[in-house]
Amino acid sequence: MTELLQLVIGGLANGCIYGLVALGFVLIYKASEGVNFAQGDMMMLGAFIALGLGNSEQLGMPFAIAVPLAVVIMFGVGWGVERVIVRQLFGQPQFALVILTIALGFVFRFVAGSIWGYTPLVLETPFAGMNMRAGGIVISVADLIAIGVTLVLTVALWAFFAFTRIGLAAQAASQNQMAAYIVGVPVMRVNSLIWGLSGAVATVGGVLYATRGAIDPNIGLLGIKAFAAAVIGGLGSLPGALLGGLIIGIIEPVAGRYAPGEFAKMSPYIIMLLVLVTRPGGLFSQIQMKKV
Amino acid sequence: MRVVFKTSYDSDIDLHEHGADRLRTALLLGLMAILPFLVGDYYLAEATNTLIWALAGMGLMIAVGHTGQVSLGHAAFLAIGAYTDAALMNAGLPFYLALPAAGLAAGLFGALIAIPAVRMSGIYLAIATLAVFVIVEELVIMLEPITGGVGGIMAPSITLFGVSFDRYAALTNFYWLVLGIVALVTWGYANLMRSPTGRSFLAVRDSEVSARALGINVTRTRALAFGLSSGVTGLAGALMGHFIGFFNYELFSVIISINLLLVVTIGGLGSIQGAFLGAILITGMPQLIAILRDGVNANFGIDLGGIPGLDTMVFSMILIGFIIFEPAGLYGRWRKIRVWLETFPLARRDMFRRHKTYLKTERMK
Numbered sequence: 241m242t243e244l245l246q247l248v249i250g251g252l253a254n255g256c257i258y259g260l261v262a263l264g265f266v267l268i269y270k271a272s273e274g275v276n277f278a279q280g281d282m283m284m285l286g287a288f289i290a291l292g293l294g295n296s297e298q299l300g301m302p303f304a305i306a307v308p309l310a311v312v313i314m315f316g317v318g319w320g321v322e323r324v325i326v327r328q329l330f331g332q333p334q335f336a337l338v339i340l341t342i343a344l345g346f347v348f349r350f351v352a353g354s355i356w357g358y359t360p361l362v363l364e365t366p367f368a369g370m371n372m373r374a375g376g377i378v379i380s381v382a383d384l385i386a387i388g389v390t391l392v393l394t395v396a397l398w399a400f401f402a403f404t405r406i407g408l409a410a411q412a413a414s415q416n417q418m419a420a421y422i423v424g425v426p427v428m429r430v431n432s433l434i435w436g437l438s439g440a441v442a443t444v445g446g447v448l449y450a451t452r453g454a455i456d457p458n459i460g461l462l463g464i465k466a467f468a469a470a471v472i473g474g475l476g477s478l479p480g481a482l483l484g485g486l487i488i489g490i491i492e493p494v495a496g497r498y499a500p501g502e503f504a505k506m507s508p509y510i511i512m513l514l515v516l517v518t519r520p521g522g523l524f525s526q527i528q529m530k531k532v
Numbered sequence: 533m534r535v536v537f538k539t540s541y542d543s544d545i546d547l548h549e550h551g552a553d554r555l556r557t558a559l560l561l562g563l564m565a566i567l568p569f570l571v572g573d574y575y576l577a578e579a580t581n582t583l584i585w586a587l588a589g590m591g592l593m594i595a596v597g598h599t600g601q602v603s604l605g606h607a608a609f610l611a612i613g614a615y616t617d618a619a620l621m622n623a624g625l626p627f628y629l630a631l632p633a634a635g636l637a638a639g640l641f642g643a644l645i646a647i648p649a650v651r652m653s654g655i656y657l658a659i660a661t662l663a664v665f666v667i668v669e670e671l672v673i674m675l676e677p678i679t680g681g682v683g684g685i686m687a688p689s690i691t692l693f694g695v696s697f698d699r700y701a702a703l704t705n706f707y708w709l710v711l712g713i714v715a716l717v718t719w720g721y722a723n724l725m726r727s728p729t730g731r732s733f734l735a736v737r738d739s740e741v742s743a744r745a746l747g748i749n750v751t752r753t754r755a756l757a758f759g760l761s762s763g764v765t766g767l768a769g770a771l772m773g774h775f776i777g778f779f780n781y782e783l784f785s786v787i788i789s790i791n792l793l794l795v796v797t798i799g800g801l802g803s804i805q806g807a808f809l810g811a812i813l814i815t816g817m818p819q820l821i822a823i824l825r826d827g828v829n830a831n832f833g834i835d836l837g838g839i840p841g842l843d844t845m846v847f848s849m850i851l852i853g854f855i856i857f858e859p860a861g862l863y864g865r866w867r868k869i870r871v872w873l874e875t876f877p878l879a880r881r882d883m884f885r886r887h888k889t890y891l892k893t894e895r896m897k
Binding site for chain 1: 649663664666793848856
């Protein structure tokens with residue numbers, strides 16, 4: 241029982257990171273109905289920028305400065321990517337963005353690989369190796385922080401879309417671009433902002449990931465799993481993304497413990513396919529049948 | 533500019549618009565047939581590889597280019613084709629039975645996935661295929677008795693009616709075999725696209741709502757297109773297995789899926805020619821990069837070989853460039869050049885103006 245609990249808590253923290261990357265997907269999907277397949281690589285890049293700023297053998301800034309600075313830089317990267325590249329696709333079919341972002345992911349991976357190399361690196365944190373004990377369970381501080389930060393961010397983003405003017409404008413821009421233009425929503429600017437935001441969220445996810453283990457340029461592939469999380473929750477729903485992330489995060493280690501190894505790797509995708517078949521819109525479905 | 537005088541309604545859907553067109557195809561086919569006498573073994577092997585990639589590209593083109601279903605997991609169907617073919621031939625079946633069986637297995641599997649998947653709209657299908665790809669990859673490792681697991685499997689050499697088609701010992705024969713299969717599939721594909729079935733693919737791609745209003749069963753059409761697409765890709769997978777000789781699951785990585793997508797996008801979505809142009813680019817580019825790299829190294833003393841991942845980077849940049857500046861791909865560009873030449877000096881800039889669509893969502897919350 242303690243073993244299971246231990247697995248679940250580790251899974252929760254992992255799931256929060258999946259959830260954060262999934263939030264990035266959802267942000268962009270909510271605002272522009274596009275899917276950013278480079279989200280995982282943005283997470284990776286964010287983590288590496290934080291590492292490059294913070295680690296003592298690199299720039300050596302204090303952790304509390306390096307991380308916010310990395311978030312700001314990645315906000316700029318996200319903004320810039322939208323402004324310079326993605327905007328060119330305005331008015332093209334959806335899948336053009338899919339292919340473009342896959343290619344962008346490779347570019348990010350190449351950039352990170354040529355700056356920081358392909359050997360795994362560890363991010364230095366003030367709370368590395370700190371643990372708490374409750375009963376027979378060991379909880380690392382990094383896990384607790386991951387869970388806490390994720391909850392706060394999800395609520396904040398949800399509030400942003402539900403209550404602020406810009407959040408509402410972003411939703412309007414995705415529901416009907418033309419109509420949003422007509423009523424005066426600056427669709428392009430809103431898109432840039434959302435891409436910046438998703439870059440920032442990805443960085444937070446990346447830093448949290450890096451606090452729990454070593455990173456290398458290929459951790460961006462985690463994006464595929466986070467993607468499954470976003471789909472399970474229903475692309476377009478922020479709480480759904482978090483829930484999807486948690487489901488995957490918990491199922492994975494549990495399946496790894498009690499089922500053959502390959503099954504654990506397949507489990508996120510099997511769950512995703514099951515959800516897609518039974519509820520094509522995800523758990524928090526937002527799709528309605530198109531009527532003519 | 534050529535004026536084609538049509539004397540019957542039927543000639544609207546002729547495979548070749550006019551005699552010169554037919555002659556060009558015949559010349560190309562003839563040139564391809566005598567290629568073994570013109571080039572050495574190395575380039576012949578490259579040409580074979582290109583043809584196999586073109587076959588796989590045609591498979592994906594049916595789904596992406598002609599039915600508008602993006603698949604990010606077509607490497608899975610390559611794998612299914614390759615493993616089915618190799619396993620059946622290792623079990624003693626002749627090639628002429630194993631190859632169709634490989635195509636059939638991949639096609640049936642594709643259609644099976646497609647039936648639930650096609651109810652999803654574009655982006656969800658892309659994700660579902662990605663998931664299927666990961667699952668197939670793991671399944672390949674799990675089914676060790678058939679697939680050889682991590683260790684890999686050997687594709688036996690082909691012998692048909694006493695003639696060897698071995699990839700190394702009789703490369704010329706193998707090339708002709710591949711060429712024959714590719715030509716047959718191309719012919720079938722071109723004919724499919726002028727049949728009612730092919731037209732319904734296009735209708736579903738361009739507007740699902742209008743297609744439904746015209747009485748097309750959208751779900752069935754999509755499932756059929758996806759099944760055909762994976763079947764053709766399965767054939768390519770079987771040939772790829774024979775071409776490589778010995779392979780394991782790593783041959784069919786997610787990079788292969790992406791490369792396939794590259795083939796159809798850069799080649800030109802919605803054109804059979806595009807699959808071939810894309811295949812030429814994707815198989816020729818690594819060679820070109822290698823030659824350029826050596827040139828840079830020899831002339832400027834800069835060793836680019838030391839930078840890992842440069843090839844992928846160059847591919848990605850090319851892809852980004854095409855998506856932004858020429859979404860119609862190489863074939864689309866060629867068509868523009870041809871029209872410009874044919875109508876010279878009357879061509880105008882806006883003749884190919886892109887038509888923009890504004891986004892509307894199906895989400896109501």
